[in-house]
Amino acid sequence: MKRNLLLFARLFVGILFIFSGLIKANDPLGFGYKLQEYFDVFHMGFLNGIATLLAILLCALEILLGALLLLGMSARRVAWGLLLLIIFFTLLTFVSAAFKVVTSCGCFGDAIPLTPWQSFTKDLVLLLLIVFIFRERNRITPVVHHPGRRAGLFAAIFTASLMFGSLTYNYGPVIDFLPYKVGANIPALMQVPPGKKPDEYRIVYQLKNSKTGQSRQITDAAYLKEGIWKDDAWKIVGEPTKELWKKGFTPPVKDLFINDASGTDYTRELLENPYYNLVVVAWNLDQANEQAIAAINALALNASEHFNIRTVLLTASSARDAATFSRNHRLFMEVFYADAVPLKSMVRANPGVLLLREGTIVNKWHYHSLPDFDILSKNYFSK
Incomplete structure (x- = not known):
C-alpha cells in the first residue's frame, strides 16, 4: 500500500x-514580470534587475527536481529541495491570497491562470504529498x-x-498563451460579445452629518433613491470610490488605449487600418536594444518607400523621453503611447x-527573429 502511494506521489x-517549470520557461520574461x-x-526591488535570470534558473530547478524525482536519483537531496520549495511557495501563496497583494501567482504562467486561493489550495495538496515523499525518501531507488x-x-x-529558457527569452515563447497571439483580432478582443454582460460597478460615497456627527457609507443608487442629497x-x-458590484464578462484585451503626446485617442485608427502596418513595441525606451531599433527603423523606411506601409512605435515611456529617443535615433516611425501592461x-x-492588418495580428517577432525586408516583402507586402 505504501509503495503504491509513494509511486503515485512521485508521479x-x-x-x-x-x-x-516548462510552462513558465516557455515565457521566462513573463515569469520575470511576475517575480517583480x-x-x-x-520591498525587494533591488532584485528587479535580475528577475528574468532568476526566472530562468527557477524554471530549470523545477524541471530538474521533477525529473530527478521520477528517476529516483539523489532521493534525499531532492526530497529536501522539494520540501523547502513547497513550504516557501505555500507561505507565499497564502500571503498573496490573505492580503490580496498579488492577484495571480503565475504558477502555470498565462496558460492556466489561478486565483491566489486556488494557488494556495494547490500548494497545500503538494505539501501533503511532498511531506509523505520526504518521510519515505529512503525507500526511493534510482532507475x-x-x-x-x-x-x-x-x-x-x-x-x-536552461537552454530552453534562454531560447524562449531570446526568441519568444514557443506557444503563445497571451491574448495578442498570431491570428487574434484585437478590436474583437476588446468587445463584450452579444448576450454577455460586462462588469458592473457602483460609486460609493462617504457621508457625514454636520449636525449629529454621524457617518455613513452609501452607494450612488441609494443616494439618489433615498433623496439624502436634499x-x-x-x-x-x-x-x-468605484467598486465592483457584479462580476461580468471581462474582454481579453481591456486596458489598451493608444494616444499621442497630446492625449488624442488613436486606438481605433491604428487598429482598424485596412492595410498592412507595422507596430513596433518598445515599452521601455531606456532598456530597448538600440541595435534592434536601428535595424527596425531602416526596415520601416524601406517599407514606406516601396509599399507605403505605415510604421508606428508604441511605448510607455514619457513623451519627453520618447522625443529625445526619436531625435537621437532619427526614427522614421511615428511615436504613440500606451500603458506598459x-x-x-x-x-x-x-x-x-x-504586423497588423484590419486589427488582426498577421505575425509578430522578437527582434532576434525579425525577417529582413526582402522576406517580409515576398511573404506579406507584395501579396
Whole structure:
C-alpha cells in the first residue's frame, strides 16, 4: 500500500513540477514580470534587475527536481529541495491570497491562470504529498545506478532546461498563451460579445452629518433613491470610490488605449487600418536594444518607400523621453503611447514587432527573429 502511494506521489509531484517549470520557461520574461510584482510587495526591488535570470534558473530547478524525482536519483537531496520549495511557495501563496497583494501567482504562467486561493489550495495538496515523499525518501531507488551515467543525466536535464529558457527569452515563447497571439483580432478582443454582460460597478460615497456627527457609507443608487442629497446636513467626505458590484464578462484585451503626446485617442485608427502596418513595441525606451531599433527603423523606411506601409512605435515611456529617443535615433516611425501592461503582453521583447492588418495580428517577432525586408516583402507586402 505504501509503495503504491509513494509511486503515485512521485508521479504526481514529478510530472506537475516538470509541467509547471516548462510552462513558465516557455515565457521566462513573463515569469520575470511576475517575480517583480512579488519583489515590490516584499520591498525587494533591488532584485528587479535580475528577475528574468532568476526566472530562468527557477524554471530549470523545477524541471530538474521533477525529473530527478521520477528517476529516483539523489532521493534525499531532492526530497529536501522539494520540501523547502513547497513550504516557501505555500507561505507565499497564502500571503498573496490573505492580503490580496498579488492577484495571480503565475504558477502555470498565462496558460492556466489561478486565483491566489486556488494557488494556495494547490500548494497545500503538494505539501501533503511532498511531506509523505520526504518521510519515505529512503525507500526511493534510482532507475539508473551507474554514478557516471547519473551525473551525465543530471547535467543533460539541467542544461536542456536552461537552454530552453534562454531560447524562449531570446526568441519568444514557443506557444503563445497571451491574448495578442498570431491570428487574434484585437478590436474583437476588446468587445463584450452579444448576450454577455460586462462588469458592473457602483460609486460609493462617504457621508457625514454636520449636525449629529454621524457617518455613513452609501452607494450612488441609494443616494439618489433615498433623496439624502436634499438634506443639507449630509456632506460628502473625500472622493467617491468605484467598486465592483457584479462580476461580468471581462474582454481579453481591456486596458489598451493608444494616444499621442497630446492625449488624442488613436486606438481605433491604428487598429482598424485596412492595410498592412507595422507596430513596433518598445515599452521601455531606456532598456530597448538600440541595435534592434536601428535595424527596425531602416526596415520601416524601406517599407514606406516601396509599399507605403505605415510604421508606428508604441511605448510607455514619457513623451519627453520618447522625443529625445526619436531625435537621437532619427526614427522614421511615428511615436504613440500606451500603458506598459498591455505592451508587455503584446510581444515578449523590447523591442518587438507586430504586423497588423484590419486589427488582426498577421505575425509578430522578437527582434532576434525579425525577417529582413526582402522576406517580409515576398511573404506579406507584395501579396
